[in-house]
Amino acid sequence: MAVFKHSSDSALVAPGEGRLGHAPRGHPALPEGKVGVVLANLGTPDATDYWSMRRYLGEFLSDRRVVDYPRWLWQPLLQLVILIRRPFVSGKAYRSIWNQGLDESPLLTITREQTAKLATRLESAFGDRVEVDFCMRYGNPSTDSVLRRLQARGCERILFFPLYPQYGSPTTATACDQVFRTLMTLKWQPSVRTVPAYYRHPDYLEALAGSVREAYEAAQTAPEVLVASYHGVPKRYLDAGDPYYCHCRQTTRLLQEALGMSDEAIETTFQSKFGPEEWVGPATVERVAALAREGRRHIAVISPAFAADCVETLEEIQQEIRDAFLAAGGETFTYVPCLNARDDHVAALEAIARQELAGWL
Template identity: 85%
Template structure:
């Protein structure tokens, strides 16, 4: 009865229409009755030139979730020292992976494709009541602009879906923070839900395992060990209660169990250290070199924390980390791509979204 009544409420005003039955004739149209799903990824510069990179890096590195040093100390160092040089280095890295055909970063291309595929899948089961969109925490399309667009299109309820399987303060938390900042400025706030960490979701783990199987089957030489490389965080984050490190370790364990492998066949490492303090380890770039020196000449690397390939995987792993392994005597380096827009990944995202949308929509029907 409750689901039936809720369905009736949703159908009072069809998506895209605008006038309530009790409103006066001169009331402006108000789209109503839709549910939004907002995928949130880390971010991307608009271009690879110095000023585009500087704007992007300034927004990213000014986020207190990312770098939580005192602003009085950090901002002068960031603006006067780091951002005079870092945009050149980062711009070069992005130019090496840039999608020249669309003049955008691979992360933007892939996130758009994920959004389109997820929208099609959810529409097949829920019809046109759901509006799926994506935004970037840093850069464009911005969280604020896309949230406002969803509301303007009649989304009274919005599911914010950070594309980070493992919860982390510098990733999941800041994505949600930015959505909440928009709510603070809205006169009429939509209802908001956020998707929790999904590192243990069986469909996500199954998709990871399938991607490993496919990479191993096509590798010229079977890898002797799989290195699961996650983006690193300062060690004190773990000490202060951030569960990211533990989520990463558990992801590796669940993947190992799904693959049915022995302990020696898979390792957990962390990449992308920034700044002088101690970070969680071992460091990927150092560990792959050690593996080569230990006689493990054929390895594979996977990045379970990234939902889409980006500069950290396409440039850092496939160039810097690969080079470190080969320079230490390694022979074959197999990169296992991120899950990107694989069908099994989209199915996992749809299953997660369906679970979090419970109560906001009538029961799904096969389509």
């Protein structure tokens, strides 16, 4: 490749040769500009012991996007009451679902697998021009560490992909907030794009519908009702303009259309209520019990808002919510797993990423 000499101690170097144009000889080699893709999920404790759980819960519950009460009111309650007792309860829940073989949460295991599969797909198309990684909003690997690592690998452009099909300020917004906090500390900021809500994307919906069809085919008794259970939010978030509740309702409607279900065969509910104020509803744990009392003995539950199985699905749904249904007279409870690292899900993530990478790759 031609090199055009400018003087005795500098040279104009073509892109890809590792030196800046007109850089003096001896200038540190710089990696060629690449594009990074970062899958982002909620987070995970490093372990299930008291102090690991306390660190994780402290970070999570101190996020103003998650709990927006005034700090003077919330922090004393959090530090002196909630974080004294809650780590024991949450630690027990995590221990019941912990990946003992890898000594990590299932969310971490699944997100790593999703990342590896997506990397294989994108690298087969774009080669070493793309770097794929993942981060957690709370816990490790942190958003800051992953963005810095990608920049060190030569990523001048980064696509940040929050794994939340429905937009919510306590999920999507706080994940993006963390990206921008890192950018504020960098002398040389990479260009960043963020992936918007993708609950209407046809590939995501087809993967979701496919998971339901497979679960119904495998069920010994056909479910009479499919309960689409989403993580809840306080009702005032909806009143303040957060679109999450509406996105969840639309997801159920689109899934219903994809499956050709009647109105009586599918319902929308919300789980994981925290605190005394009114949340959007109906509450999943109460509704499944009501269905049993109404004579619906066979139901299935799916969690369209979660891209990977986690404590809210593996412990709350498959244990607490299942028990509530069976105790009320239900007979068969079918859990439809999250899309996790299914090939059709990863294909959907690839399609969405390619769409948002237009012009970069």
